[in-house]
Amino acid sequence: MFHPLHVRAVEQLTDDSAALTLDVPPELRAAYAYAPGQHIALRRTNERGEEIRRTYSLCDPAGAAPETLRVGVRLVERGEFSTYALKELTEGRTVEVLPPTGRFILEPRPGHFAAVVGGSGITPVLSIAATLLKREPEARFCLIRSDRTTASTMFLEEVADLKDRYPDRFQLVTVLSREEQHSGLASGRLDEERLTALLPSLLYAPGIPAMDGWYLCGPLGLVESASKALRSLGVPRSRIHQEIFHADAGMEGGVAANTLTTTSTSPARPAGLAGPAGSLPTGSVTVSATLAGRGGSWPMDDGESVLETVLRNRADAPYACKGGVCGTCRVRLLSGEVHMDRNYALEPEELDAGYVLACQSHPLTPKVEVDFDA
Template sequence: MAAVRHGAFHPLTVAAVDRLTEDAVALTFTVPAELRAAYRHAPGQHLTLRTDRDGTEVRRTYSICSAAPGPEGPTALRVGVRLVEGGAFSTYAHKEIAAGDVLDVMVPAGRFVLEPRPGHFAAIAGGSGITPVLSIAATLLAAEPTARFCLVRTDRTASSVMFLDEVADLKDRYPERFQLVTVLSREEQEAGLPSGRLDEERLTALLPALLPEGSVDSVDGWFLCGPYGLVQGAERALRGLGVDRARIHEEIFHVADEAAPAPPPGLAAAEHSRVTARLDGRSGTWPVQAGESLLETVLRNRADAPYACKGGVCGTCRAFVVQGEVRMDRNFALEEEETEAGFVLACQSHPLTDTVELDFDR
């Protein structure tokens, strides 16, 4: 069997468009037999969808919400799409995409994953951040009969809750092993926790009460997914409660521009630099034009270079720095362990040395 090409797109047919809420839909794609190996995915990974809108290529990344398949690969893939005001792709998905349409879909990617194993795991998910967590929890509970999962989810109102039935089904199937806590930030509930935003202070008080049988730091893995503010507040709360950083895994779905840190002072990009990039076993060397990111340089010469958001959030353009030094402007996708090991986001990286060598295949 041929190896799966890094960042490859294939045309997939939309099998169904299901309305989840007033502002969210689920898209289901049929995976033909010859592509099932290519679309085999780990629980928590995402897909990049590509289309053309008014002559401009648009790419967006959406997490797979369906459970991970067996070794034969999936017959279908399902993602959730929440409408974003002014969003080119989300508006298209909500108003135009219909069953029978064909979209270009990149093979699965992402490292916000939990391979099933025995243990006690937990997640804090906000809004559409439930999407990868649903895949993680469903896969884990089905594969490991002793595993437990605690889900703390927060949404604005009851009517905005995505995958309500799917989460309720997990609770029905695994009542002793799946714990669910829902918090609404803008609407009171008839039962359960009072409304309000889940910030660091509130989570610090809430999380120990949810785990009376053990301390918060006894959980084998915490998965945080949603808006930047929620994820950062949850991480601070967990660290304050004694959770080791290695047990905390994060995926951010949205970062406001004001959250972006300024480039590190004193690290000006090299004026004349060349980048060598290895991708799918082939290498090339090209000059970096003034102001370009390393991804932009590679894309001018290799249109198949992997990317999606270009905002430092999705991690699709992750690459290993083999030689040279770079400066990253933003990083909301790579774990601390990855950056320490030498990985960068090519879309946010600028050369600090005359030569830089990147490997997209690692």
């Protein structure tokens, strides 16, 4: 559930981004423990009485009982929440926050890991790299980051600090799309062709296919390009972890989502998930859901998603982006069939195990039963 947290500090990172540090009172610290790479949902009610939620990734090293939560927020053009966060969430104000969630995680272990990030996609990867290097002396991390210019690059100091602290175990490669560099790397966008050519020459041992895990985070185009490049270089699919940061309607730049699959690249459809079909007659669909141990069954209104039907009856149903990106609304489909409009959040294994996104699911059968607790 949401709790109001005080803003302890606001640090300007670039012209259009800041890091917000929120205080976690002692009695809530266990509930707000997080793994490196997770995110939190923030919410507010605007002047029109509408509730708006956005998810932002945590950027500090992970902790079991954190005194603070620190997130990076980038201003998005016409982004209602980011405008509010950067202009109104000043020191001492409070904001409502859900406990951390997300499956874009690297639990520290020995090995070689790498990340390709774009723009604010650095946020969860900063936490992943810092936690890994601090806790696991046998681990190495290579960060390939892409930004427009040095001035627009978030968390420059924190990344430089990792380089100073772990000179033998942390490798940094920066690619700027709109600025000349002295590194010998040509400027320009990182696309699939460029990544395929660049990656083998950028990494120290053990080489691309032998890396123990790849973490891709940023805009959809970069993440898809990096994933295709890695697959073509022989990296097994199971070692690639992706998170999309979207900046389209309803999803501002700081929105994080654990992803691996887009609807266009989904694997074979698991039982219960079907393609679009003719809609069922109005009033003929019943949604049953278990949430926080309590069950209920409700008739669905025309055009609703499974999440919307549940929310009309249970205000505590979890969600953040409502756009198929963050994975907060993940449920297990126990019976019936649904069509998902889009999925940037669930991995193929989760689809195979019967998980769907409630915010994207539309029933294809008169009865659909889901479990939010599974």
